[in-house]
Amino acid sequence: MKLDARVPAGPMAEKWTRHRTEMKLVSPANKRKFKVIVVGSGLAGGSAAASLSELGYQVHCFTFHDTPRRAHSVAAQGGINAAKNYPNDGDSVHRLFYDTVKGGDFRSREANVHRLSEVSAAIIDQCVAQGVPFSREYGGLLANRSFGGAQVSRTFYCRGQTGQQLLLGCYAGLNKQIAAGGVKMHTRRELLDVVIQDGVARGIIVRDLVTGAVERHAAHAVVLATGGYSNVFYLSTNAMGCNATAIWRAHKRGAGFANPCYTQIHPTCIPQSGDHQSKLTLMSESLRNDGRVWVPKQKGDKRPPAQIPEGERDYYLERKYPSFGNLAPRDISSRAAKEACDDGRGVGPGGRGVYLDFAAAIQRLGRPAIVERYGNLFDMYERITGENAYQVPMRIYPAPHYTMGGLWVDYDLMSNVPGLFVIGEANFSDHGANRLGASALMQGLADGYFVLPYTIGAYLAGSKLGEVKGDEQPFTDAQKEVEARAAKLLGVGGKRPAAAFHRELGRLMWERCGMARNDAGLKQTIEEVRGLRERFWQDVKVPGGANGLNPALEEAGRVADFIELAELMCRDALQREESCGGHFREEYQTPDGEAKRDDERFCHASVWEWKGEGEPQALHQEPLSFEVVALSTRSYK
Amino acid sequence: MSGTMNLKLRVWRQPSAGQPGAFRDYEAKDVSPDESFLEMFDRLNERLIEQGEEPIAFEHDCREGICGACSMVIDGIPHGPERATTTCQLFMRHFRDGQTVVVEPWRAAAFPVLKDLVCDRGSFDRILQAGGFVSVATGNAPDANSVPIGKEAADAAMDAAQCIGCGACVAACKNASAMLFVAAKVSHLALLPQGQPERARRALGMVKAMDREGFGACTNYGECEAACPKSISVSYIARLNREYLRAQVTPTV
Numbered sequence: 001m002k003l004d005a006r007v008p009a010g011p012m013a014e015k016w017t018r019h020r021t022e023m024k025l026v027s028p029a030n031k032r033k034f035k036v037i038v039v040g041s042g043l044a045g046g047s048a049a050a051s052l053s054e055l056g057y058q059v060h061c062f063t064f065h066d067t068p069r070r071a072h073s074v075a076a077q078g079g080i081n082a083a084k085n086y087p088n089d090g091d092s093v094h095r096l097f098y099d100t101v102k103g104g105d106f107r108s109r110e111a112n113v114h115r116l117s118e119v120s121a122a123i124i125d126q127c128v129a130q131g132v133p134f135s136r137e138y139g140g141l142l143a144n145r146s147f148g149g150a151q152v153s154r155t156f157y158c159r160g161q162t163g164q165q166l167l168l169g170c171y172a173g174l175n176k177q178i179a180a181g182g183v184k185m186h187t188r189r190e191l192l193d194v195v196i197q198d199g200v201a202r203g204i205i206v207r208d209l210v211t212g213a214v215e216r217h218a219a220h221a222v223v224l225a226t227g228g229y230s231n232v233f234y235l236s237t238n239a240m241g242c243n244a245t246a247i248w249r250a251h252k253r254g255a256g257f258a259n260p261c262y263t264q265i266h267p268t269c270i271p272q273s274g275d276h277q278s279k280l281t282l283m284s285e286s287l288r289n290d291g292r293v294w295v296p297k298q299k300g301d302k303r304p305p306a307q308i309p310e311g312e313r314d315y316y317l318e319r320k321y322p323s324f325g326n327l328a329p330r331d332i333s334s335r336a337a338k339e340a341c342d343d344g345r346g347v348g349p350g351g352r353g354v355y356l357d358f359a360a361a362i363q364r365l366g367r368p369a370i371v372e373r374y375g376n377l378f379d380m381y382e383r384i385t386g387e388n389a390y391q392v393p394m395r396i397y398p399a400p401h402y403t404m405g406g407l408w409v410d411y412d413l414m415s416n417v418p419g420l421f422v423i424g425e426a427n428f429s430d431h432g433a434n435r436l437g438a439s440a441l442m443q444g445l446a447d448g449y450f451v452l453p454y455t456i457g458a459y460l461a462g463s464k465l466g467e468v469k470g471d472e473q474p475f476t477d478a479q480k481e482v483e484a485r486a487a488k489l490l491g492v493g494g495k496r497p498a499a500a501f502h503r504e505l506g507r508l509m510w511e512r513c514g515m516a517r518n519d520a521g522l523k524q525t526i527e528e529v530r531g532l533r534e535r536f537w538q539d540v541k542v543p544g545g546a547n548g549l550n551p552a553l554e555e556a557g558r559v560a561d562f563i564e565l566a567e568l569m570c571r572d573a574l575q576r577e578e579s580c581g582g583h584f585r586e587e588y589q590t591p592d593g594e595a596k597r598d599d600e601r602f603c604h605a606s607v608w609e610w611k612g613e614g615e616p617q618a619l620h621q622e623p624l625s626f627e628v629v630a631l632s633t634r635s636y637k
Numbered sequence: 638m639s640g641t642m643n644l645k646l647r648v649w650r651q652p653s654a655g656q657p658g659a660f661r662d663y664e665a666k667d668v669s670p671d672e673s674f675l676e677m678f679d680r681l682n683e684r685l686i687e688q689g690e691e692p693i694a695f696e697h698d699c700r701e702g703i704c705g706a707c708s709m710v711i712d713g714i715p716h717g718p719e720r721a722t723t724t725c726q727l728f729m730r731h732f733r734d735g736q737t738v739v740v741e742p743w744r745a746a747a748f749p750v751l752k753d754l755v756c757d758r759g760s761f762d763r764i765l766q767a768g769g770f771v772s773v774a775t776g777n778a779p780d781a782n783s784v785p786i787g788k789e790a791a792d793a794a795m796d797a798a799q800c801i802g803c804g805a806c807v808a809a810c811k812n813a814s815a816m817l818f819v820a821a822k823v824s825h826l827a828l829l830p831q832g833q834p835e836r837a838r839r840a841l842g843m844v845k846a847m848d849r850e851g852f853g854a855c856t857n858y859g860e861c862e863a864a865c866p867k868s869i870s871v872s873y874i875a876r877l878n879r880e881y882l883r884a885q886v887t888p889t890v
Contacts (some may be wrong), residue, residue, distance in 0.1 A: 051775040066696070067762050069802055070704040086782060122778070129778035131771045131831040133795040140785025158795060164703055165798060172770035179766040187759070210751055239698040271673040278679055279700050350822045380702065383719075383726050386671075449775045497686035499679070544691045548653055551694055552686060 001256055001609040003622045006410045007111040010630045012092075016115040019411075020454055024461035031056035033369035034460050037204055037267070039191050039218040039246055040061070042071030043163075043441060044169055044424025045225030047448030050173040053182030055453055060217060061174070061183055062206060064190045064241060064554075069171045072227055073444060076163025077284035077377065078147065079155035080127075080196055082120040087144050091152040093117045100439060101148040101629045103329055104404070104432020105258070105581035105597065110626055111411060116232045119450040120442055124156055126449060130169040147437035148285055149329040149636075155438045159410040160284055160376045162525040166441055170448075189215070190554065191246040192485075193478040194222060194253045194420065201420035202468045205478045207486075209554065212547040214482055218470040221419045221456055224250060225448070228403035228425040230263065231567065233514065234506020236400035237269060237282040244565050247407050247426050247548045256408035256607040256620065257413040258428035260565065260579045261573035264435055264582045265515050266401035267333035270384055271353040271393075280399040281384055283356070283377055285437040286328045290361035290370065291394070293317050293333070295354050299344035305355055305393050324636040331434045331595070332432040332636060333583045334398035338515050339593065348395040398515060402440060402581065405572075408622070409605045411601055412455035413447060418463070421456060423447035428605065430613070433581025486546045489556045494539030498556040501536045505529065505559070505566055513570050518586040522574040526567055533563045568608060568617060575619065578602045599631055641667040642734035646681070648693055649741045654751050660739070667795055670730035674717065675700065675707065677729060695754040702726040705801035708808070710741040715805035715864045723803065725867040743804050745813035747851045758804050760850035761818060768842035769822045771831050784830050794828040797821040798843060799867040806861035806869075812853030817848050817861040820868050820877035827880050837884035844881055 008019040026034065034057050038049040041063040049061040065071060083096040097117035101108060124142070126634065134156050135143040144153040158165035177183040188209040195203040202216040227245035230236035251257045268283045294313045301308065316336055321328045328336070340346060347353050362370055367390060371378070378389050385395070407415050407422040409429055414421050424444040431439065480495070508528055512521035536559070544550040561603045579588040579595035580602070588596045603624050608617040644665045651658025665677050672680075675697050682692035698706040707724040711717035717727045732738065740754065748756040798821070806817035823840050826832030832839070855874060862871045 034718075047775070054774040065698070065706070066801070068756060069762075070698055070706050072699065074704050075699045075701055084781070107831075122776075124781045125778040126773070126775060129771065129773040129831055130796075131829050133791055133798050133825065133829065134781075135795075136786055136788050136791045140787050140791075141782050158798075161703065161799065164801070165795075168798065172765070173773075173775075175762070175766045176770040176772060185762075187762075190864045239704060240700060241698045265764040274667055274669055276672045276676045276680060278673070278676050281701055309730050379721075380726070383702075383722060383728065386728070386730060453775065495687060497683045499683055541686050541689070543686055543689055549694055549755065550691075552682075552692055 001416055001607070001620050003256065003408065003416060003607055003620055004410060005109060005622060007109070007411065008411065012110065012114050015111050016118055023454065023458035026457045028056055028460045032058060034058065035060065036221050036223065036456065037217055038223045038225060039204065040071065040225035040227065040424070040426070041065070041068030041174065042073035042225060042227060042424065043167060043444030044448045045176045045223070046071070046167070046170040047445050048209070048223055048225060048423060048452050049183050050170065051449055051453045052456065053177040059177070059183045060186060060219065062189045062191060062204070064188065064209060064326045066187055068174055068185065069167060071167060072242050073167045073441065073549070074164045075239060076159045077282065078286040079145065079157035079162045079438040080123070080166065081147065081154050081438040081610050082156060082442065083117055083154060084121050084124060086142060087153045089152045091154050095152065096120060096154065098629055099150050100430070100436060101432070102634055103436040105432055105434050105595065105634055106432065106599070106603070106626060106631050107262070107580050107624065108432030109429055109624060110628060114327050115451065116430050116443060116446050119446045121441060122450060123445045127166060127169050130172060132165050132169040134160065142363065145286055146289055147325060148288065148327045148333070149436040157286065160286070160374060163441060165438050166445065168627045170445070186494050191226070192249060192482040194250045195473055195474050195478050196253050196417060197468060197474045200418045200465070203470060203475060205475070205482050207482070210549050212550065214472040214479055216475045216479055218475070220460060220465050220466040221421065223421040223423060223452065223456070224407065224426050225424045226426050228406065229565060230400040230403055232566050233400040233507070233509050234502050235272065235277060235280050237266060237280055237512070240279060243561070245558050245561045247422070248561040248565055249409060250415070250420060252610050254417050254610065255420060256609055257568065258408040258605045258607045259405035259572065260569045260608065261513070261576060261583050262404035262581065263400060264330060264402040264404060265334045265398045267330055267337055267398050268356060268396045269399035271348055271397040273349070276627055281380065282399070282401060283381060283394060283396060285330070287356060287374060287377060290365070290373070291326065291356040291358050293326055293354055293356055294341045294358060295345040295347060301345070303440055305357070314345070321636045328636050329434060329436060334515055335584060337398055353395040353397045355393035356396045358389065359393070362390065391503050400514070403434055404428065404433060408605065412458065413452055414455070414459060419459065421452060423452055433583055485557070486553060489540065489542050489553060489560070490546060492537060492542065494541045496541060496557040496636040498540055498542070498552065500561065501532060501540065502559045505532060505563055508532070509566055509569070513573055516584050517573045519574065522570045525572045526574070527561060529567045529570065536560060536563060572606055572608065576602055576606060603631070639863050641669050642729065642732065644668060644732060644735070645737040647737060647739045650693065651750055652752065654749055658750065660844065668729050670728070672729045673700070673725060674711070674727040675725050676748040693754065694752045697725055698726040703801060705803040708743050708756065708803055708805070710743065710808055711859045712739050715743065715808040721866055721868045728810050742806070743808040745807045745852070747813065747815070748804060748807065760852070761802050761804065761815070763850060764815065764819060764843055765822060767846035768835065768839035771826060772835060790828050794825050797828070797869065797873055798825040800869055801867060803866065805864040805866060806878060807852065809864035810853065811858065811860070812856060814855045815847050815852040816855040816874050816877065817869060817871065819843050819864065820873040824873045824876045827876070836880070837887045840880040840884040847888055
């Protein structure tokens with residue numbers, strides 16, 4: 001496998017501008033001759049599909065949802081970062097770049113992060129022009145707030161529903177292009193294979209989820225914008241439908257999978273209440289602007305929070321990280337919560353929770369100000385827990401939320417398979433080993449609006465691509481494989497629903513490949529995941545048939561892919577003998593329990609190459625160099 | 638926490654769009670009050686699969702009340718008895734042991750049932766394609782702070798923009814009218830300066846598309862607002878009527 005990041009030469013701040021000016025263009029008359037497939041219609045896919053269509057390409061966009069507006073971007077709550085410096089607090093492109101590289105614990109590609117930071121401001125302009133109703137001050141200008149890992153206020157937001165409003169803006173742009181005939185939208189279609197012809201991605205195989213028909217679609221390039229794989233943990237903040245199937249099938253067709261072990265465990269989620277639970281719910285990080293995190297100083301202190309006097313509370317984030325306090329980055333805050341609970345000082349049922357307390361903020365600002373800022377989050381908390389967080393502190397605990405790992409891409413966001421582009425959470429490039437809050441929305445829209453529309457043109461202009469109709473051998477073979485796999489799942493004839501295997505997988509991964517990992521645990525988990533995979537194929541029960549709407553068949557296919565991905569995640573975590581960002585290996589920590597990187601041995605992206613069924617993937621490396629932000633130990637103290 | 642409950646579920650089963658459906662009875666056993674309504678369905682479905690039966694198809698995704706996928710009529714009320722709550726955010730602590738609960742899909746000619754509790758809401762997308770956007774192509778936007786927007790207008794736009802497109806308003810309406818949905822969409826952009834250039838065209842286009850899709854007329858009963866999980870006010874319907882009237886008398890140039 002050849003991994004050439006193709007980062008343009010020149011000073012960091014000039015790379016993107018220079019690259020854009022020098023890249024080949026497709027003339028307006030020729031753009032309409034190219035067909036591009038975009039899989040996924042969230043912020044990354046939706047913005048890419050609309051923008052490519054505006055440029056004149058024929059775009060076909062696919063989603064497994066009934067409408068693009070339900071993509072999981074919709075659920076992002078807190079906000080989107082941009083280096084606008086509207087609050088006059090010293091922000092700049094360089095500072096956002098610096099914070100993101102440092103926040104990612106020096107495991108991202110500097111040039112990609114710099115570009116992300118450069119285009120961030122234009123995203124806000126674009127969204128405002130679309131009519132996204134960002135929160136504003138009385139003077140009519142845009143409001144900002146702070147997020148973890150930053151000492152400036154650069155986060156733009158729409159109350160607690162920023163992802164929803166950005167997605168609706170993006171979806172409106174997509175609708176405009178659908179109406180104009182530039183985008184053909186294919187809803188309720190699930191990608192089940194990527195078709196490679198002559199070494200180049202030329203199409204996809206999808207299943208129509210309503211009729212069950214397996215369809216072939218050919219194009220000049222394929223863009224995957226299919227999100228992350230946190231649902232490997234079964235319980236996560238992701239929507240129920242989020243899955244790894246698209247990127248996993250692409251991986252099996254040759255796309256390198258980078259850093260699968262980099263997963264983000266979000267510190268502020270509602271703790272699990274029982275075994276019936278199907279997902280965990282995030283409480284936006286923005287709450288940490290005003291909420292104070294604490295546990296009792298005394299182990300096993302069962303008193304209600306109001307009866308624990310100030311002096312007997314441990315505001316551990318403020319104590320350990322005085323300069324960032326409650327806004328320490330996510331990986332650090334999550335581990336600190338786990339530490340407190342492991343120490344027997346957790347609160348709530350099972351002792352797996354910490355308090356997020358608004359009493360001081362309500363006293364300082366008044367209840368109406370808190371209602372204005374977070375009202376919908378407090379309402380949601382009460383609906384789920386039955387508790388009123390204006391009166392008692394919220395209880396929160398970390399939960400899987402985002403995956404920094406994903407398919408490997410070069411500077412132009414193309415995977416190692418020519419013609420296969422990967423954008424948004426599905427790729428690996430911008431967040432290193434830990435993503436900062438409010439940066440996922442930024443990356444999705446940066447990729448879709450301002451990066452891919454340029455780079456895909458350069459690829460199409462520079463390639464000699466013959467016509468492909470969809471009746472060629474690789475399409476026929478891929479379709480047969482997809483149909484055979486559905487038949488195989490339906491034919492196992494076992495006794496257990498796929499969800500039971502998924503739950504089991506989630507427990508294994510959460511315990512030993514979650515917030516803390518170690519050599520023995522990972523080795524054991526690899527064995528257990530292999531066993532689980534065997535049992536799955538002997539004992540899964542998928543009722544119904546391949547024709548027609550069959551949610552049980554969809555679920556079983558996704559779970560089968562998660563099981564395979566889980567093994568790779570463990571292998572990746574096992575070989576990375578260091579701690580960095582969200583990847584915490586217990587063997588590698590500083591005396592005060594912080595992550596200890598090993599830049600000598602691991603300053604690279606680990607990229608896995610599929611070698612065939614039953615063969616272990618081969619490991620490759622993309623070395624990472626830090627020219628502008630000097631490698632240093634991250635400190636938020 | 639209090640003990641578990643047993644409930645009787647009477648659920649609409651329909652094999653596919655063209656085939657007739659019927660209610661079937663199921664038992665939901667050992668339901669925890671902390672369980673969500675959909676989690677109760679998850680467990681029931683797992684039991685059905687174990688028995689070799691096809692699980693009940695229902696739409697759901699985010700389970701945080703924001704994606705708009707879930708769509709069950711529970712005891713005659715879209716999204717069930719709790720105000721301002723989607724089905725996925727409805728928790729079993731609001732139900733009693735021994736209760737019988739009737740669960741149906743959205744029922745409207747413009748939302749045909751595809752299977753069991755799943756219906757096709759593509760008509761909403763087609764309404765939005767008829768004008769629910771600002772025609773601004775990527776890359777040519779002015780600076781975000783170049784046009785100040787008063788907080789009151791921004792807030793009113795946001796109140797309308799919160800619509801999650803679930804269709805509960807249609808399901809609640811005796812005429813299966815989509816007026817609250819269309820009103821929210823038209824009002825969101827009509828309240829903002831960015832929406833002005835296409836204001837008249839948008840109102841006319843979306844209302845026309847709504848009629849074409851077969852949604853009924855509005856008779857101001859207000860059932861839509863009562864069922865709306867985001868509590869979107871019927872006053873936006875008055876605004877839509879005003880926008881529509883205004884559009885008819887506004888010269889385009």
